[in-house]
Amino acid sequence: MNDAPGETVLTFNGGSSSLKFGLFEVRAGDATVLLAGEIETLGAGSVRLHAADAAGSTIADRMLGDAAPDSWAGHVVDLLDRSSGHRPSVIGHRLVHGGPALSAPVRIDAAVLRQLDRARGFAPLHIPQALATIRATQLHFPHCRQVACFDTAFHAAMPAVASTLPLPAALRDQGLRRYGFHGLSCQSIVRQLGADLPERLIVAHLGNGASVTAIRAGRSVDTSMGLTPTGGIIMGRRSGDLDPGLLLHLMREHGYGAAALERLVDHESGLFGISGLDSDMRRLNDAAPANPAAALAIAMFCRSLGKAIAGMAHVLGGVDMIVFTGGIGEHDPGVRATVAGELAWLGATLDPARNRAGGGRISTDGAGLVLRVLPAQEDRQIALLSASLTA
């Protein structure tokens, strides 16, 4: 870590429906938050910016109309100019994918930008927005060091049995492999667990994108997402894994091309597609008692999650701890209760009061399988990684 004299790091974490940002003071390998906020899509034409200071007091909470994602970084920069006495010395960005060539944190220069541009197709929901954020901050803070931190880094050393896709070598040689995502979140969970890190850990990162990762002794050994963040378990608007024959069927029988398939599997499927209502778990929970399609969407999400966790328990030869994180993982006791109930055979025993309360350990005392809720500290992880990259 870069100990002295300390860095003020501005972080950007672009999710598929949100842009989280933070300002951190990093010193001696420790990050103190100065300001944190988020721009999120609440529904069509409804974008909200919220930010809080170091004490957690709200310093901004306003609607941005239908502001397009590529304008969001500009709103963050305006907010910083008006509300913070701090100027960043480093800017760290979450990059979901860097293509085959990039995974370790790297200083952003013209060559890295070209590689990121070529990687767009690997994560079209994320990379264009991240590139817009980089461009906006380069214009506003021309003298700041800028660092890219990749979701794929945590999974880069997965064993071949997990990273290899069952395809001919000629295609695999062109970078077609399982990359895995939500790596900054997983890294932050391993860091937060510290001495409590068990040998066999499963992280369920459940946000708009959702994934399940098997971690042995702090290292990723398998994960549910694949070449792109479209694969794996059911998500807000993404289908997750589908029978590949279904895609062929749509192409042959229904005339789908690449653009129509992308719209289908990245924007119109998942919780949104099943319910016909919404991708946001909060609204599905509200609707479910009177709406069978919303209830089915939640049940299918939990089933898909439970099956992935069971698969990762197989990979690890058993499991000592399951951590729930991400927007749904951290805030939805109903999803956690359903999944824990379905995994009772694996030793999951939930303490209902702890589950409702939310933070920390939610399994019963003495249970062999520990269930925990921890925040996805992707932003803090970006700050630590960015400050430590001085070259």
Ligand SMILES: Nc1ncnc2c1ncn2[C@@H]1O[C@H](COP(=O)(O)OP(=O)(O)O)[C@@H](O)[C@H]1O
């Ligand atoms: N209190 C809550 N109950 C249920 N789900 C919630 C709650 N708060 C947030 N969420 C879910 O979390 C999702 C966003 O998670 P987040 O990790 O912030 O997403 P991303 O980073 O992919 O944009 C929302 O779509 C919503 O479904």
Ligand SMILES: CC(=O)OP(=O)(O)O
């Ligand atoms: C990788 C991914 O799906 O990220 P998010 O959940 O932030 O959209």
Ligand SMILES: [Mg+2]
């Ligand atoms: Mg996210």
